[in-house]
Amino acid sequence: VPDTPEIADRHDAVCVVGAGASGLAAIKNLREHGFAVDCYERETSVGGAWNWRHDRSPVYASAHLISSRPLTEFPDFPMPDDWPDYPHHSRVLSYLERYAGHFGLVGHIWFGTEVVSAVPVGDGRWDVTTQSTGGGSARVQRYAALVVANGHNWSPARPDIEGDFRGQVMHAAAYKDPAQLRGRKVLVVGGGNTGCDIAVEAAQQAATVWHSTRRGYWLAPKYLLGRPADQVNDRLLRWRLPLWSRQWIHRRATALTIGDLTRFGLPEPDHRPYESHPVVNSQLPYYVGHGRITPVPGVSRFDGAAVELADGRRIEPDLVITATGYRPSFEFLAPELIGADQDGRPDLHLHAFARKHPTLAVVGLVQADAGLFPLAHWQSVAVARWLRLRVTDPVRAATVRQKESARPVRSWSRRKVVATPRHWFEVDHADYLRAVESLLREMAPA
Amino acid sequence: MRSELLRFEDWTNPVPPFPREVLAQLPAGGAPERPPVLFVPGLGQGAWAFAEHWLAHTAARGFPAHALTPRPGGDLRVQVHDVVQVAAALPRQTVLVGHGVGALVVARALGRYPAKAAVLVSPVLDGWAALGAALRANPLGTLPALAGGRLRLNRRQLFGADLPDADADRHLRRIVARPRRELVRHPPVPTPVGNPPTLVVGSPDDRVVSRAALDRAAARYGGAPLLFPGMGHELMLDTGWAEPIEAILDWLAGHLRRAD
Numbered sequence: 001v002p003d004t005p006e007i008a009d010r011h012d013a014v015c016v017v018g019a020g021a022s023g024l025a026a027i028k029n030l031r032e033h034g035f036a037v038d039c040y041e042r043e044t045s046v047g048g049a050w051n052w053r054h055d056r057s058p059v060y061a062s063a064h065l066i067s068s069r070p071l072t073e074f075p076d077f078p079m080p081d082d083w084p085d086y087p088h089h090s091r092v093l094s095y096l097e098r099y100a101g102h103f104g105l106v107g108h109i110w111f112g113t114e115v116v117s118a119v120p121v122g123d124g125r126w127d128v129t130t131q132s133t134g135g136g137s138a139r140v141q142r143y144a145a146l147v148v149a150n151g152h153n154w155s156p157a158r159p160d161i162e163g164d165f166r167g168q169v170m171h172a173a174a175y176k177d178p179a180q181l182r183g184r185k186v187l188v189v190g191g192g193n194t195g196c197d198i199a200v201e202a203a204q205q206a207a208t209v210w211h212s213t214r215r216g217y218w219l220a221p222k223y224l225l226g227r228p229a230d231q232v233n234d235r236l237l238r239w240r241l242p243l244w245s246r247q248w249i250h251r252r253a254t255a256l257t258i259g260d261l262t263r264f265g266l267p268e269p270d271h272r273p274y275e276s277h278p279v280v281n282s283q284l285p286y287y288v289g290h291g292r293i294t295p296v297p298g299v300s301r302f303d304g305a306a307v308e309l310a311d312g313r314r315i316e317p318d319l320v321i322t323a324t325g326y327r328p329s330f331e332f333l334a335p336e337l338i339g340a341d342q343d344g345r346p347d348l349h350l351h352a353f354a355r356k357h358p359t360l361a362v363v364g365l366v367q368a369d370a371g372l373f374p375l376a377h378w379q380s381v382a383v384a385r386w387l388r389l390r391v392t393d394p395v396r397a398a399t400v401r402q403k404e405s406a407r408p409v410r411s412w413s414r415r416k417v418v419a420t421p422r423h424w425f426e427v428d429h430a431d432y433l434r435a436v437e438s439l440l441r442e443m444a445p446a
Numbered sequence: 447m448r449s450e451l452l453r454f455e456d457w458t459n460p461v462p463p464f465p466r467e468v469l470a471q472l473p474a475g476g477a478p479e480r481p482p483v484l485f486v487p488g489l490g491q492g493a494w495a496f497a498e499h500w501l502a503h504t505a506a507r508g509f510p511a512h513a514l515t516p517r518p519g520g521d522l523r524v525q526v527h528d529v530v531q532v533a534a535a536l537p538r539q540t541v542l543v544g545h546g547v548g549a550l551v552v553a554r555a556l557g558r559y560p561a562k563a564a565v566l567v568s569p570v571l572d573g574w575a576a577l578g579a580a581l582r583a584n585p586l587g588t589l590p591a592l593a594g595g596r597l598r599l600n601r602r603q604l605f606g607a608d609l610p611d612a613d614a615d616r617h618l619r620r621i622v623a624r625p626r627r628e629l630v631r632h633p634p635v636p637t638p639v640g641n642p643p644t645l646v647v648g649s650p651d652d653r654v655v656s657r658a659a660l661d662r663a664a665a666r667y668g669g670a671p672l673l674f675p676g677m678g679h680e681l682m683l684d685t686g687w688a689e690p691i692e693a694i695l696d697w698l699a700g701h702l703r704r705a706d
Contacts, residue, residue, distance in 0.1 A: 082463035238454035433451040
């Protein structure tokens with residue numbers, strides 16, 4: 001067997017990495033713009049993170065959407081209007097499967113195939129090495145462009161806690177079923193959406209529950225004034241209320257509905273509303289109020305059977321679940337291609353376009369105050385239109401590129417966010433979509 | 447400029463669900479290889495208008511055929527929503543066929559859903575022109591509608607001379623049309639997403655949609671209308687109903703062949 005396999009030229013075809021929600025949107029929109037597409041998916045089915053059968057899926061049995069249906073569905077393929085406001089994850093998977101079937105995407109996906117490396121070869125083309133998941137011989141193919149949609153909720157960020165712990169420690173990625181909590185003394189670490197969800201489940205199943213958060217977050221209920229809370233929020237966005245007034249309204253609404261959580265021992269938020277990713281959970285205050293969840297500060301170290309907390313208190317859980325999030329990971333790309341810093345966080349125009357490689361884009365690498373699918377859809381439309389324009393009208397493409405380089409980052413990215421590793425790709429969905437729309441208009445077919 | 451990306455109306459005030467009436471005729475035997483076709487009727491009509499002849503004929507040509515009855519009292523936004531909901535619920539990318547005001551609904555739905563192909567039959571895209579034509583052809587039946595009342599259509603407006611009176615009367619009795627102001631005051635039709643092939647079909651002898659309006663509609667989608675002289679507005683109910691649906695399905699089959 002030769003060391004360097006022969007390179008198969010796929011000419012104008014585009015390579016898409018991953019067949020989750022973002023990858024499926026990318027395949028569909030690239031195909032609509034006339035591109036041949038080869039999508040590589042390490043698993044044997046579509047759905048990515050939303051497919052609970054997949055090794056890397058973070059979903060747990062009770063996971064439901066935290067953004068409501070109209071703000072979550074693809075703009076050109078609505079979810080059934082008789083579905084609930086916040087569908088269960090199994091419905092989201094069936095929705096993605098129907099999307100793939102409806103638009104005939106499955107025939108363009110190579111399942112059970114991993115992208116091992118992708119290397120630019122000059123003139124904008126890419127040599128993509130693929131391999132069967134779990135081994136087999138490598139194959140190299142040359143593509144006109146590379147669209148990465150490998151997701152950002154699969155590589156667990158594990159906290160570095162010193163000391164030894166005699167009980168069990170698991171990352172939330174390994175938490176699947178409430179049976180794992182039944183009758184145990186559980187410490188849940190992390191105040192994000194997953195941490196709050198698991199704390200609530202533990203409140204229903206476990207013997208004792210501690211919920212450790214280092215900072216206070218602004219908690220949003222799922223319903224406000226009789227409507228899904230994100231729909232209420234979008235009314236404010238629709239009226240184009242300035243941020244300070246929305247922050248004021250958020251504070252007032254929180255005070256009138258959830259009330260002051262510090263009286264239960266939860267820390268006060270150290271930032272203003274809208275400066276962190278929304279945490280949507282109606283049940284956490286309920287179970288804290290019942291005394292089923294004991295809020296505690298951050299963990300300072302493990303000590304045998306005990307966990308020492310930041311305030312010096314010692315508790316003795318037998319299970320610690322760290323809901324400390326996920327890191328973006330692009331093992332098949334050299335970091336400089338996407339301008340990644342030492343923590344692996346890429347620097348991309350509109351969180352999508354590689355600044356130095358016009359034929360490299362990432363789809364779905366954003367976090368917003370709304371569902372991800374609409375953003376991934378419009379990102380992939382922009383990517384497809386950009387790749388098309390490069391071919392049909394290079395002069396205009398160069399003009400667009402120059403104009404885009406002058407677009408201020410603050411116009412599409414949320415700049416003032418709480419300083420944690422997870423908030424670097426936080427956007428306001430309305431501002432972000434406005435920026436993408438203006439780019440789409442610049443590239444509109446003449 | 448109106449935003450296509452920021453859909454605040456749909457996000458904050460979603461259209462409520464409704465038990466939509468969808469009539470279907472599926473091709474006999476085996477898995478259908480051809481895309482589904484969804485028929486959208488015009489003002490005051492329901493799925494029955496297509497169930498009369500076109501559904502069965504379409505299914506016989508191998509296309510799963512569906513027809514939607516517009517929900518009562520729904521405005522344009524609601525009607526577009528219903529069309530996109532039904533289309534997205536079908537297993538494959540759907541061909542949208544709209545007739546009359548239903549063609550306007552389809553033209554708007556094309557801005558929301560990447561149809562496999564689209565056919566606008568006797569399309570009422572220009573409400574003012576259709577209103578003018580109706581006032582000329584049937585002033586007494588049209589005037590009440592201007593005041594929010596019922597629009598009474600007569601057989602000369604809708605059918606050719608050779609349709610038996612009994613059939614014409616039967617159809618006319620079923621049509622209960624209450625046009626909304628939106629039909630003349632809607633924004634221009636959007637650019638279709640996904641660039642679907644689009645065909646305009648009509649009759650030069652239609653007394654609702656003039657020849658000039660057909661030409662304008664076809665030009666909007668970059669073509670010329672396919673014409674069936676001697677027929678009235680209701681191409682799917684008139685005596686010669688077989689000819690236009692044959693031509694539509696031939697056109698469709700040709701496009702699908704080329705796309706493969």
